[in-house]
Amino acid sequence: MRILSRSHAWPILGPAQIRQLEPALQALSPTPLMQSAGLACAQLALAVAPHAQRIWVAAGPGNNGGDGLEAALHLHQWGKDVVVSLAASERSPADAQAALQRAQQAGVCIRSGVPTEWLRAMAAQDLCVDALLGIGATRPLSADLRACVQAMQICAAPVLAIDVPTGLNPQSGQWLDGDSGGSLCVQAHHTLSLISVQAGLLMGHGRDASGQIWLEDLGYRPSQHHLAPLAWLNAPYASAPKTHASHKGSHGDVAVVGGEGLATHGMGMSGAAILAATAALHAGAGRVMLSLLSGPASDSVPPDVMQREFNRLELEKLHVVCGCGGGTAVQAVLLEVLQRSAQLVLDADGLNAVAQDRPLQNALRQRANLQGASLTTVLTPHPLEAARLLDCNTAQVQNDRLKAAQELAERFQCSVILKGSGTVIAAPGHAPRINTSGNGRLATGGTGDVLAGLVGARMAQGLSAFGAACAAVAQHGQVADDWPQEKALTANRLARRLA
Incomplete structure (x- = not known):
């Protein structure tokens, strides 16, 4: 895991390309990718909020929520007071359902809705984890997701977003809710990109909403996985001195x-x-x-x-x-x-x-x-x-x-x-x-x-x-x-x- 640096030429992939990569990356690892992603998120949570006592994980119904559940499992096992707000769905992917079962078996506190009273007790040293929507988000937020976003906005604790801050279009960097979306977007202090950074984090409102961007590549190596990227990060300018013999x-x-x-x-x-x-x-x-x-x-x-x-x-x-x-x-x-x-x-x-x-x-x-x-x-x-x-x-x-x-x-x-x-x-x-x-x-x-x-x-x-x-x-x-x-x-x- 690394801070995304302008000096690091990293390819930018879209959701379809990442889904295309996932089977190949899974074949390289004995651990399910979602579990690896969740562990990386938990490790980053400890790094950016080392003194946190309370950690609230807002988990959506898809794979992004599954990553959040896996992170909650580790944080719970490491002695943190963790509460998960789960936006459940009968159509949740199999990996996300497995992550939910693992978290439940580990004794993680899982609720529906926003734990308002519990959040009021959180302090600036604590942490919110935004695992509501992932890289495929394109539609305006539902009522339950809006409630979670609004709770994060008023909570005293900083926010770590997984993949992309909820409310931001991951491809364009524009608000999912249009012109009014600025009031319905998570303002993350840190964002963890998995496999590859999304273009929307680097453009439009994404540069303000994402905070510090971190990258966990989960084994992706551009030189080994030959996949044409949507774009590349622009490299820094390196000046060259004029030669003595020039005019x-x-x-x-x-x-x-x-x-x-x-x-x-x-x-x-x-x-x-x-x-x-x-x-x-x-x-x-x-x-x-x-x-x-x-x-x-x-x-x-x-x-x-x-x-x-x-x-x-x-x-x-x-x-x-x-x-x-x-x-x-x-x-x-x-x-x-x-x-x-x-x-x-x-x-x-x-x-x-x-x-x-x-x-x-x-x-x-x-x-x-x-x-x-x-x-x-x-x-x-x-x-x-x-x-x-x-x-x-x-x-x-x-x-x-x-x-x-x-x-x-x-x-x-x-x-x-x-x-x-x-x-x-x-x-x-x-x-x-x-x-x-x-x-x-x-x-x-x-x-x-x-x-x-x-x-x-x-x-x-x-x-x-x-x-x-x-x-x-x-x-x-x-x-x-x-x-x-x-x-x-x-x-x-x-x-x-x-x-």
Whole structure:
């Protein structure tokens, strides 16, 4: 058992894949998998709550509840005061029924319903174990499950969830009860993933609801069990020093095209393009050029950044970042950018322009035919921009972020960064990556422009589109994670911290 670490490249499997694996894993072990899972849960319970006297296990009717019953058996035998609330069902799986019989024979106290008075006596040193719903949960909670969730929310003791906190969709990280589900979800302090971590723990609301994620693989070895994963955890960014014999031409030229002027709509957006250029500069691009669609040069541009008129850019030789603060002005240059740019990061208003213009969509697809867009092009949408490109709504994107990112990648034959909680990086021919660095401090204006400039710099330094996307997203989030708590994080400060 281990803490799930960003430095550990672990495959992410779905419920069907885990069920496919279980017979093979069982064949390797003389102990039933449910008993092994229950023992692991009990051991983790002692590790995270070593002074607990009272432990409440809320057990559902399926295999997740069976894991909880097996854990309760061990904790009872180890001298803990354990009470199980069991949501029984005549259709419980055979393994769960066997776990119930074992717990009963061991003398574990098993009740129906919430033991309200007993819970009131629990203290912060005690523990609740959420074993209500497992990895197949897709429907809103029943009344008895809601009662258990609400009891955990008001209990003084912390919560250890098995597989996934109840109320959270294990695949999407969204609430099972829709928009109101936040009030009907277990907020776990620890979550124990069995065999493989579920995607929903790493995306959406899952990152807040899951607490510290632990992994017990139960014998699963990716190198031995050849099973294509839904996704992989994104690896941390590892910087490489510039060689002594290098020069500015060794690290590529980035051109940032964007920044609509104040006169167009009464709101100047040149700052977005300047942020992207600043990020590319501090991330180590050899030279950075800025072409502001607002026209006149800006005094706020860093002196290290060269300003160029758009018609003076040799796009065929450049790594172009287009769209940051581009407004409607970007439409006038976007077709040329799509047709001529050697490598391209398309962000913000560049994406919006493509979403509403079929000729631009065709030009984006043609990049794949002409020069392999999956190797030369990165799209960086947030969920609303992704929805516009896919002609759907934001909820549909958020309900299956892996699918949405992969569909965008296939549709436009590009690498795609679907931003948000648990950013997804996808590309044709690659299993998606889910990034777990970063935090809510990135939810401020301009940080997306910084990411676009950072991707451009990594491409200029020789990484493929997909490799640059993975590296930039990991680094972007890590800078936010390392940011001093006492200092406000702004996009400008973020851009200047890159290296």
